[in-house]
Structures are given as C-alpha cells and as structure tokens.
Amino acid sequence: MEPGEVKALSKPLLAGFCVMAALVFAGCRSPDTYYWGHYEDVIYGMYAHPDRVPPEVQIQKLEEDVHKAISANKPLPPGFRAHLGYAYSEVGKWDLARQEFEAEKKAFPESAIFMDRLLTNLAKK
Amino acid sequence: MKRLLFILWGMALVCGLTGCVSKPYDYTNFRAHPPRSLLVLTPLNQSTDVRGTYGYLSSVSKPLAEMGYYIYPVAVVDEFMKENGLPTAGEMQQIPLQKIHDVFGADAVLYLTVLDYGSKYQIIASTTTVSAKGKLVDVATGTTLWEGFAVAQESSSSGNLIGDLIVAAVDQAINSSTDQAHNLGAQVNQQMFTTKDHGLLYGPYFPKEKAN
Numbered sequence: 001m002e003p004g005e006v007k008a009l010s011k012p013l014l015a016g017f018c019v020m021a022a023l024v025f026a027g028c029r030s031p032d033t034y035y036w037g038h039y040e041d042v043i044y045g046m047y048a049h050p051d052r053v054p055p056e057v058q059i060q061k062l063e064e065d066v067h068k069a070i071s072a073n074k075p076l077p078p079g080f081r082a083h084l085g086y087a088y089s090e091v092g093k094w095d096l097a098r099q100e101f102e103a104e105k106k107a108f109p110e111s112a113i114f115m116d117r118l119l120t121n122l123a124k125k
Numbered sequence: 126m127k128r129l130l131f132i133l134w135g136m137a138l139v140c141g142l143t144g145c146v147s148k149p150y151d152y153t154n155f156r157a158h159p160p161r162s163l164l165v166l167t168p169l170n171q172s173t174d175v176r177g178t179y180g181y182l183s184s185v186s187k188p189l190a191e192m193g194y195y196i197y198p199v200a201v202v203d204e205f206m207k208e209n210g211l212p213t214a215g216e217m218q219q220i221p222l223q224k225i226h227d228v229f230g231a232d233a234v235l236y237l238t239v240l241d242y243g244s245k246y247q248i249i250a251s252t253t254t255v256s257a258k259g260k261l262v263d264v265a266t267g268t269t270l271w272e273g274f275a276v277a278q279e280s281s282s283s284g285n286l287i288g289d290l291i292v293a294a295v296d297q298a299i300n301s302s303t304d305q306a307h308n309l310g311a312q313v314n315q316q317m318f319t320t321k322d323h324g325l326l327y328g329p330y331f332p333k334e335k336a337n
Contacts, residue, residue, distance in 0.1 A: 030335050032191055040183050043200045044307060047179030078190045078330075079198030086201045110162035110195035113230030118205075 034077035037065025042083070055090035062087065078108050082115065094122055149322035155270040158263040160232035161329050162195040164225060167203045167214040168237035168257070177242030178214060180304055181257060184311035185237070188318045193331025197229060222264050233270060236260045241276070242306050252280040255309040259317060261325070271325060275317035277309040 038061040045053030062084045069076050085100030098119060105115040165185050170177040182199055190196045203217075211217050218236055225231055237259045244253040256276035263270050318324045327336055 032187075033330070033332060033335075034190060036187055040187055043186075044180065044183035046200060047183070048176060048304060048307075077186065078194075078196045079186060079201070082198040082201050086198070086204065104198075108195045110230070110232075111197065114197060114202075114228070117228065118201075 033075070034080075035065065035069035035072050035074035036077055037068060038062060039065065039077060039080050039083065055087040058087040059084065059091070075107070078111070079104075081107065082111065082118070085118070089118075089122060089125075094125055098122055150271065150273075152271075152326055154263070154268050155261075155326055158233075158266060158268060158270060159326070159328075160194065160261075160263070160270070162197070162230070162232045163189060163235050163261070164197050164202065164229050164231035164233070164264075165189070165199050165235045165237065166217050166220075167199075167206075168239050169214050169218060170239045170242070172239050172242035174243040174306070176304060176306070177239040180307040181237070181239045181242060181255070181310040181313075184307070184314050185235075187311075188314045189235075189325070190330075192318060192325050193328030194325075195328075195330070197231065202229075222262070222267055226264050231264055233264055234262050236262065242310070244305065250280050252278060253305050253309055254278045255306050255313050257310075257313050257317065273317045273323060275313045275320075277312040277316065279305070279309060 042053065042058045042061055046058060062080070065080075066076065066084075081100045081104040085097045085104065088094075088097035088100060101115045101118050101122070104111050165182070168178055168182055170181075174180075182203070186196045186199055206217050206220075211220070222234070225234055237257060239255075239257050241254045241256040243255075244251050254276065255278075256274070258274040259272065260269060261271040262268070316324075
C-alpha cells in the first residue's frame, strides 16, 4: 500500500471515530442545565479550609461565576444566590445580601418562605 | 512506574432484607406526592473521618438540582440551624416535619447518612471508599418517597511490591492534602440520585427536551 492510500484511508476513519465519540458522549451525559461555577467548591472549602475560604473569598468566587453565567447564557443553580446573599450578610453588606435573597426568591419561588425568614433576620440588623 | 487504577462501582438499593439489587424501585409513593423542593439536611456521619459530613454534603446539590428540583442552599441551611440552637446533624435530623414546613416550606426532606468516607492504607495498595444512604420523606404526610444507597471505591496497585510501597506512600500524601474521598463522594451522589430505576424521578425543573 502506498503512503498516500494510508493517508486517504485514515481521514474518513478518523472522522468516523470523532462522530462516534461525540455520539457516545452526547448519549452518556447531557450538558448541565445550570452554570455551577464554584458553588460546590465554595461549600466544600468553607468547611474543609475555613481559614482559606472565608466569606470574602466565597463572595469573590461567586461574583465571578455570576458574570460567567451571564456570558454562558445559563441560569444560576438553586441555592446559589441565597449562598451569595448569606456570605454578604456575614461581612455586613446588608443591601447586597437583601438583593440576593430577593433574586433567589424571584428565580425559584419555592425558596420564598425561607428567603423571607432570612430577609426578616436582616431587617433586624 | 506502572500504575493501575481500578474504579469499582457499586450500586444497590435499600429494599428490606431481600437485597434485590436490580429490581427497579417502587415509585408509587413518589408519584403520589411528587415534590418540587427538597431540603437536604446535613448528613449523619458514621464513618471514622470527621471530614465526611461536609466533604460529602458539598457534592449533593448538583445532581439533585440537575434532576429538576429546587434544592435549598445546603450550607446556608446548615448555618441557619446552628444559629438556631441545633449544632449537630443528629439534632437537625430530629426536627419535626411540621417545623420544616413552617420554617422552610419544603415539600420533601432528604435525610442522608455517610457510611464510609476515607482511605485505608495496606502494605501493597491504598483503597478509598465512600458510601452513603439517603431517605426522602414527604413533609406533608411523613410518607417515605424514596430510599437509596451507593458506594464508590478506588484502589491503586501495580503488582510490583516495591512500586506498590511507593504508590501507597505517595497516595497517603496526596489523599491527605486533596481529600480524594470528596471526589468519590460526588460519584456516590451521581450514582445514588440519577441511576435509572433506582434514583429519583425527574422533578418539575427538568427540561422536557432532555427527558425525551
């Protein structure tokens, strides 16, 4: 077989493998509905390394994710805004905390009772 | 150094004493009381590693939310309860359902228990095991909607004694710094909640185009 024939054969073969691989991956796992960013890493970090992941760091990471989620045109997951709001309240940023609890409520009406409770607690501060 | 990595998957359903692993879960109660919102309480930890509680809890939200449910912010809920006089998972899991309804408005509560979390270092290999069980209860009626169990295990061995001794030592160093069990915990959750016929049914936020 000439070297050229090998080349000619390998291209469609390679393309075939790519298509197959794409199909297999598409079948295995559909893309996430939400933009998760650092949300779960932040939760892990705040308990595993509280000294390295204080509320200030949580806020920084989650704020980055908010922008990235907008760029990716994906919604933020349930609980994300509530966590960000909680982190704001930990550092005394009451207005920002309030905004996030309201945003969680708007995005997920199921959260309303708990968010209202957190908002009531904020109002006392 | 040649290193083989075995990832052993295990999946079983908690279904009484019969141990019927492959039989699909009976979703009669689940379908009768389909929840929209799930309150995940801080897990009980029966493992020997104190990191199990939060190392495991931190990977619960994603698979559940991607199944289509509203998942309350797990860390905020945990902190909220601590601030309200419930410092331990044991106490949190004792809260009456009526109280959960009043405070959170959740449709269902997920009670989790970490059974294994961590690594065992034998001479020739190290094995990391994470296993957990879960029980979903309808807040309004107290009915059990679903129960599940999953285990993930990862072990390393090369078939070469000197090499294995080095692998075990290196693993010990890496595991203690990166908490490898945390990564396995995510696999346990994925397995426990999303496996067809054994995991949860899709919730109201699950995109219709994905279900087909």
